[in-house]
Amino acid sequence: MAGYFAIFLVLLTLASGLIWLLDAWVLAPKRQQRLVLAQSAIAGELPESASQELVKEPYIVETAKSIFPVIALITLFRSFMYEPFQIPSGSMMPTLLVGDFILVEKFSYDVKDPVWRKTLYSNKTPSRGDVAVFKYPEQPTVDFIKRIVGLPGDRVIYRNKQLFIQKACATEQTSGCGKLEIVDLQLKNEGEFFQEQYPQRRYTEQLGEVSHDILQTPMRREPTHMFYKQANTDIDEFVVPEGHYFALGDNRDNSRDGRFWGFVPADNLVGKAVFIWMSFEFSDDADSWLPGWVPVGVRFERLGAIH
Structure with missing residues (x-):
């Protein structure tokens, strides 16, 4: 609903x-x-x-x-058509920052009625690398935003901060699938962002046709004991069921995503995040007399398409 x-x-x-x-x-x-x-x-x-x-x-x-x-x-x-959203957390940094206001294209995926969310028109399905908004599977009244990493039938492994994907083979497909492949990472910089007191590394990740940046915190260990446990798989391995998708946050060590709660049902999809139309900067100075929700600046350089 x-x-x-x-x-x-x-x-x-x-x-x-x-x-x-x-x-x-x-x-x-x-x-x-x-x-x-x-x-x-x-x-x-x-x-x-x-x-x-x-x-x-x-x-x-x-x-x-x-x-x-x-x-x-x-x-x-x-x-x-389009629904505006505000980014409330840093789980999609550096792609999306707290204070970004985005537009979500509703007709990118199946078109649903606005109340019961029953499919009115079957359109496209998500592509690997899409930044998607969906109803949080554990609390469907809450909207989540993450990046689609695994498609139905894929085998996804996230081990030692490295992503591996074994793409599902379509009918009669004989190449480009069925083999576990490492997702390419290229180090961009370190120390631009911090998680608590720990410096983060910024990488460019090549996810299929989509090139985007992610953050990792080398000093943070993987909380594998909290990962979603799927039957007949390792703790850091996820086999995407039919009609579902596997999603990760770009801020890999600061995101509650599919590693912790599993898969996104297709019926939960809301739309594809396509554009940042406004971005406010907020003060993190504890001694500031301004309330934390009052903007102190506008980040005009962030306006534009989302990748």
Whole structure:
């Protein structure tokens, strides 16, 4: 089921639309009828002020008619085209930072209704390397954002901070699959980002056709005892079931992702993150008089497409 805000928008659209229809079909004709009866009673024209008072729309009708077109447009746009999201944590650094505001393309994957999230139109499936928003499998009212690493049928291993993928073979496919391959990493820099007091290494990772940056914290050990345990696999090995996807955060040592809770059902997919339309910077100075949620700057250089 959708989040509370999506349900609220749909209910508000329906309520304002129904009030508008009720007025057009029932209430407005009754007001006109009252005006005709009043004019007949005095055998003439009523004063302009009295006529306007008799046919005046109730406040709730006037409000519904004014907001319905706007709310309906927002609901349609947000439900089926693009939905704005704010990045709340650092799990997708350096690709996405806290304070980034992004657009998620809803029609990149299956198009779903905005309340019950039943598929209305089957579209594309996620590609390896997509930055996807989905309903958190352990709490479906919460939206998560991670990078799609494993497709249905893939075997994924994350061992000693290195990613390995054995791609599933499609029907009659004989090359480019079935072999466990290491995902290429190229060191970019170290010390640009920190996790607590530990410096992080920034790598460029080549995931299929997608080249993107990730962060690793060499001083942090893998918490394999907390990893999702799949039957008949090693603790750091994941075989993606049909109709599911395996997702990781780009900030590999600071992300609660598929390593900890398993796989993303296709029905949970919301859309593909495609664009950063605003990015605010916040102060991390504990002595600052400004509340932590008040922006102290705009990172214009971050605006643009998401890779």
